[in-house]
Amino acid sequence: MSAEVPEAASAEEQKSEHNLVYVPLILNSLEEMEDKVTSPEKAEEAKLKARYPHLGQKPGGSDFLRKRLQKGQKYFDSGDYNMAKAKMKNKQLPAAAPDKTEVTGDHIPTPQDLPQRKPSLVASKLAG
């Protein structure tokens, strides 16, 4: 027995049958889009969390603020420096971090890392 082949439906009927199949899929993606459209901020947050899964829960919290309050802090302990130099006579000293603004425990600070900054001797170019 041959499978029933439905008669060619009218154009509208055909369309509505297709629609019945596709509509749920469209609804799903519309919902996703709406989330992104109504909250670009939340989308950005998701992006950030995906890149840095260990990012703290409280961004404006004390860690962040304390880092801000510590701006300008540099460390140099001559005792540490001399002991480290003695220990690592044969090894190469760890290279200075490219970001010289934070010289802390991991790396042996050297006097060169904390340059004595002289004041500008050059006049401002705004005045030239």
Added chain:
Amino acid sequence: HKRHMRGAGGGGCPAGGNDFQWCFSQVKGAIDEDVAEADIISTVEFNYSGDLLATGDKGGRVVIFQREQENKSRPHSRGEYNVYSTFQSHEPEFDYLKSLEIEEKINKIRWLPQQNAAHFLLSTNDKTIKLWKISERDKRAEGYNLKDEDGRLRDPFRVTALRVPILKPMDLMVEASPRRIFANAHTYHINSISVNSDHETYLSADDLRINLWHLEITDRSFNIVDIKPANMEELTEVITAAEFHPHQCNVLVYSSSKGTVRLCDMRSSALCDRHSKFFEEPEDPSSRSFFSEIISSISDVKFSHSGRYMMTRDYLSVKVWDLNMESRPVETHQVHEYLRSKLCSLYENDCIFDKFECCWNGSDSAIMTGSYNNFFRMFDRNARRDVTLEASRENSKPRASLKPRKVCTGGKRKKDEISVDSLDFNKKILHTAWHPLENIIAVAATNNLYIFQDKIN
């Protein structure tokens, strides 16, 4: 229809009137691409008359420009600003005890109202405030008895006659001298100074404390606000800006990193830890995200000249508050809302922490603030219009009109529009100033200072 900002024909627009037509006037600073860190402008401020314009930079230097007298033979250009004085205000220091490097960067300059022929300003870096006197000398005494003309002492035995020295004109010399040094009062980094309307006192604010000074007294300062918690682990917010009320010498406001503003009345108690008013816009809890608090942090707070309103700048908007209403601002102006969908990258490159300033025009009818790509935004409060302009060398022909700029957020980019992804986030306009009386604005674009004037109709 053509969108332009031309004023209605006929008689001139009043200053602060409805339509501005901004034209390039001058640009100061080097043209080369390689910008030395020291040359980055960190503050811009007009004095009370607008005749003097001061800039401070990361190298600790102050440059003061003076407006030239109007030249009748060149009626189109209202006085230009030329260099009047320049000096090294602050130098880098190293606090050996705390292992702390103290930057020489000038955070703020505030002028004192003029009381005699000399000009006074306060300039501050992270730790020390200095009062500078800028005075003119255009006369020189000649005919001393005990000194030669070149300054060498004369042998007293050679003096046979006495003469009275006479004053002779000389080329104008502008001298800057530090008159007061207000030091050692701040553990944290000074972000604001504000001269009181009593012209005798001023405040300085750091991340956790606000101090009150008398301009004559350098060895004493009164602490009036202290938000440092007993346990630093409990720290949740810092002070980001503070200002005295323009007329009421007992009132000051300070803003926080949590997007709130507290108004304090010094009459109520010596320590103003308890605020008199608390300004906070309610937040929709469902829209809260990781970025909410960071972008709500207020980077600048400014009273209107009238003293009735104040303006706050957070990362994406400028808000105008009526001092009589604490519950919400009366106006909110979007500066660059298109950045909301870029917050992730702006957090990664630290731009989200950029501190933009804002300013009022003389009549409080317009406000201005900076953005990225050397764009700056101007909001006309009366006409409810806003415009985006650009400070660039390309638009620097004398008296060339500035064309409004537009950022396109998606889809098809029209000609002359720039897409969000093409914006240069290294070109930030953090500091702008508006002449107190006329439509002249100063815009600091990294190491260049642009001066624009409203075209006279």
